[in-house]
Amino acid sequence: MALFEAHNVTKKYGDQLALDSVSISVPEQSIYGLLGPNGAGKTTLIRIINQITGPDSGELFLNGKKLMPEDVQLIGYLPEERGLYKKMKVGEQALYFAQLKGLSRNEAMRRLKYWFKKLEITDWWGKKVEELSKGMAQKVQFVTTVLHEPKLLIFDEPFTGFDPLNTNIVKNEILFLRERGATIIFSTHNMESVEELCDNITLINKAKTILEGSVKEIRSKWAANEYDLVFDGQVNIEGNGHYNILNLKNEDGKSNIRLKTTSSITTNDILKTVMQSGNLISFNPAMPSMNEIFIRVVETRN
Amino acid sequence: MNKISVIIKREYVTRVRKKSFIIMTILAPILMAAIIILPTVLMMNQEGNYKKIAVIEDNSNLFKGVIKNTKDAEFVYLENVKIADLQKTFESAGYYGILYISPELINVPNAVQMISKQQPPIGLLQYIENSLKKEIERQKLLSYKIQNLDEIMKNIETEVSVQTKKIDETGAITGTSTGIAMALAYLFGFMMYMLVFIFGAQVMRGVIEEKTSRVVEVIISSVKPIQLMMGKIIGIALVGLTQFFIWIFLTVGIATVLKTTLLSDKDVTRITQSVPQNMMSVDKQADLAQQKANVSPELAEFSKMFDNAMNQPWGLIIFCFVFYFITGYLLYASVFAAIGSAVDNETETQQFMLPVTIPIILALMVAIGTMQNPESSLSFWCSMIPLTSPIVMMARIPFGVPYWQIGLSMMLMLVTFLAFVWMAAKVYRTGILMYGKKTSWKEMWKWLRYSG
Numbered sequence: 184m185a186l187f188e189a190h191n192v193t194k195k196y197g198d199q200l201a202l203d204s205v206s207i208s209v210p211e212q213s214i215y216g217l218l219g220p221n222g223a224g225k226t227t228l229i230r231i232i233n234q235i236t237g238p239d240s241g242e243l244f245l246n247g248k249k250l251m252p253e254d255v256q257l258i259g260y261l262p263e264e265r266g267l268y269k270k271m272k273v274g275e276q277a278l279y280f281a282q283l284k285g286l287s288r289n290e291a292m293r294r295l296k297y298w299f300k301k302l303e304i305t306d307w308w309g310k311k312v313e314e315l316s317k318g319m320a321q322k323v324q325f326v327t328t329v330l331h332e333p334k335l336l337i338f339d340e341p342f343t344g345f346d347p348l349n350t351n352i353v354k355n356e357i358l359f360l361r362e363r364g365a366t367i368i369f370s371t372h373n374m375e376s377v378e379e380l381c382d383n384i385t386l387i388n389k390a391k392t393i394l395e396g397s398v399k400e401i402r403s404k405w406a407a408n409e410y411d412l413v414f415d416g417q418v419n420i421e422g423n424g425h426y427n428i429l430n431l432k433n434e435d436g437k438s439n440i441r442l443k444t445t446s447s448i449t450t451n452d453i454l455k456t457v458m459q460s461g462n463l464i465s466f467n468p469a470m471p472s473m474n475e476i477f478i479r480v481v482e483t484r485n
Numbered sequence: 486m487n488k489i490s491v492i493i494k495r496e497y498v499t500r501v502r503k504k505s506f507i508i509m510t511i512l513a514p515i516l517m518a519a520i521i522i523l524p525t526v527l528m529m530n531q532e533g534n535y536k537k538i539a540v541i542e543d544n545s546n547l548f549k550g551v552i553k554n555t556k557d558a559e560f561v562y563l564e565n566v567k568i569a570d571l572q573k574t575f576e577s578a579g580y581y582g583i584l585y586i587s588p589e590l591i592n593v594p595n596a597v598q599m600i601s602k603q604q605p606p607i608g609l610l611q612y613i614e615n616s617l618k619k620e621i622e623r624q625k626l627l628s629y630k631i632q633n634l635d636e637i638m639k640n641i642e643t644e645v646s647v648q649t650k651k652i653d654e655t656g657a658i659t660g661t662s663t664g665i666a667m668a669l670a671y672l673f674g675f676m677m678y679m680l681v682f683i684f685g686a687q688v689m690r691g692v693i694e695e696k697t698s699r700v701v702e703v704i705i706s707s708v709k710p711i712q713l714m715m716g717k718i719i720g721i722a723l724v725g726l727t728q729f730f731i732w733i734f735l736t737v738g739i740a741t742v743l744k745t746t747l748l749s750d751k752d753v754t755r756i757t758q759s760v761p762q763n764m765m766s767v768d769k770q771a772d773l774a775q776q777k778a779n780v781s782p783e784l785a786e787f788s789k790m791f792d793n794a795m796n797q798p799w800g801l802i803i804f805c806f807v808f809y810f811i812t813g814y815l816l817y818a819s820v821f822a823a824i825g826s827a828v829d830n831e832t833e834t835q836q837f838m839l840p841v842t843i844p845i846i847l848a849l850m851v852a853i854g855t856m857q858n859p860e861s862s863l864s865f866w867c868s869m870i871p872l873t874s875p876i877v878m879m880a881r882i883p884f885g886v887p888y889w890q891i892g893l894s895m896m897l898m899l900v901t902f903l904a905f906v907w908m909a910a911k912v913y914r915t916g917i918l919m920y921g922k923k924t925s926w927k928e929m930w931k932w933l934r935y936s937g
């Protein structure tokens with residue numbers, strides 16, 4: 184069942200179209216990737232989901248019911264540009280944001296203690312935000328986002344500014360939150376983390392949806408009919424009526440080849456032909472990275 | 486829990502705890518008290534500055550003894566002394582200066598000279614001029630050979646002091662004091678001006694801070710932009726009121742303490758009269774009203790002024806002040822908030838500040854003009870136009886304003902204030918999320934028409 188749905192959302196700023204009839208459907212307890220080049224309209228969509236701005240047309244549903252202003256309590260939002268009051272102390276600030284999300288002071292205090300301990304940032308409670316490093320401030324902001332245990336979490340580039348160690352900690356926390364029942368919308372340019380975390384994605388370009396579906400399906404669909412071959416030594420293969428060579432590289436005494444079949448030739452038949460060219464070390468169906476898919480989809484569209 | 490109160494609390498608490506707030510709150514009353522006390526202290530020092538002045542008349546003796554000694558100056562009439570000789574030695578002889586009166590003076594008005602090393606105080610010169618003038622008038626009258634001239638002169642010596650009375654519709658007459666009315670008008674006008682400017686600008690800075698640090702995006706995913714804007718405006722208003730009350734109490738306190746320690750009791754009574762009326766605090770006046778019985782004829786005048794002050798329609802004044810303060814502050818603060826939301830940093834605010842500053846400064850100028858001429862049509866219109874009315878109307882009220890005018894002005898104010906807050910909220914909502922774009926008035930006008 185979808186926890187969150189957007190139907191044909193359109194938003195204009197003046198004459199400029201920011202979103203053109205975009206729809207998404209986020210299944211419960213999943214991680215949903217919102218991808219797209221800079222300026223594609225991701226932030227606008229996120230702001231609409233957060234009810235920071237309203238759409239010109241289109242409908243939004245949370246839990247099957249129309250999204251209402253009170254629902255902000257059920258949503259947690261970590262914006263891309265981190266925002267904390269620089270002169271305010273960490274603890275006070277976290278309390279303030281929690282109270283704005285409707286938590287009582289005592290409840291907020293109790294939960295903050297738990298989270299600060301978990302992320303090992305208890306020592307920073309009395310420090311001013313301007314004394315913290317970027318990564319530290321980010322951790323604080325992460326806590327304020329998840330503190331009110333929202334059903335729907337929206338993370339906009341959650342890993343920028345973190346070292347690999349902290350990236351891992353936050354990644355695990357995100358997975359942990361999903362396990363506990365949260366649904367997560369996740370916007371990023373980091374395609375590795377998309378492969379690692381996301382169940383489904385939508386790719387937006389120039390205000391329009393150009394690709395959507397589950398990560399696994401998309402990858403295998405784009406991989407269809409492509410294979411990676413590695414030969415010992417320098418070899419040269421040319422395409423024929425059954426396949427084309429997309430890529431051929433000689434490196435470190437090996438040849439890496441990507442080929443794409445153009446007819447219904449079987450893998451066995453391919454192997455038979457290519458084995459004559461040299462000593463084949465490996466043969467794999469190619470799984471294009473999300474990175475490649477992203478670049479190819481966006482470039483063909485442009 | 487009401488979110489707007491959470492916002493108000495944060496805005497209030499973080500500002501009140503700031504070092505700059507605490508320093509300003511303590512320092513300002515000390516400065517204010519110094520401003521009040523200093524003139525009196527200086528006056529005392531001046532009085533101790535006793536002057537001996539040599540008077541030379543070329544032996545005509547026409548004006549001998551005419552200029553009486555005062556407590557500040559002694560006039561010594563020298564005979565058989567040449568002015569050229571004395572010019573070099575007067576200082577070592579202990580004289581402050583030489584007053585040379587030529588016998589021509591009766592016909593030539595400027596045939597009198599004051600020679601001194603320093604510029605003589607204006608009061609001293611006026612005293613000399615008055616004394617000589619009276620004597621010349623007397624001597625001219627003498628030439629008409631009127632009998633009993635001296636007696637007649639004494640009889641016709643007169644003092645005039647216009648007593649103002651205000652009459653209302655019911656015909657009741659109350660004594661008023663233009664001095665008090667002016668002082669009040671001045672005080673209220675200035676207070677409004679300061680409050681609007683200092684704290685309106687703080688609202689603007691607060692909005693810019695939230696925008697540049699991108700906090701605003703987190704907050705408005707939890708509350709509505711208008712809640713954030715109003716929470717900030719109200720929170721800062723409370724900071725302003727807190728500071729003002731502390732200032733008033735501390736200023737009065739420090740001034741009282743300083744006065745009792747620095748000056749003796751006798752001095753106090755004397756000096757109180759010389760302190761300008763608008764600096765007179767209420768408790769000082771109360772003091773004086775008490776002393777009135779045992780002290781003096783001089784104080785009778787003052788206690789009358791005090792009574793007149795009590796005759797002001799205080800209920801109306803306080804009501805109007807509260808009304809105009811709240812609406813005026815909200816009106817301007819919401820404009821400041823809208824400006825803050827439209828820019829990326831403080832330097833960009835300049836182009837928007839000017840159009841906002843002009844009405845406030847205009848209002849202040851008209852308010853000062855109002856004290857000279859409360860009935861002028863300029864004052865009337867400016868007390869109706871909502872951008873200037875908070876200041877100008879407050880300046881007019883002590884002089885008496887028909888109720889229909891106050892009512893109309895308030896109604897216009899209320900309507901405009903609501904319209905401004907509504908428009909500001911619209912601009913604010915769009916502006917806080919716009920980055921990197923130079924905003925113009927035209928752009929802001931466009932934002933007004935954006936939906937949700």
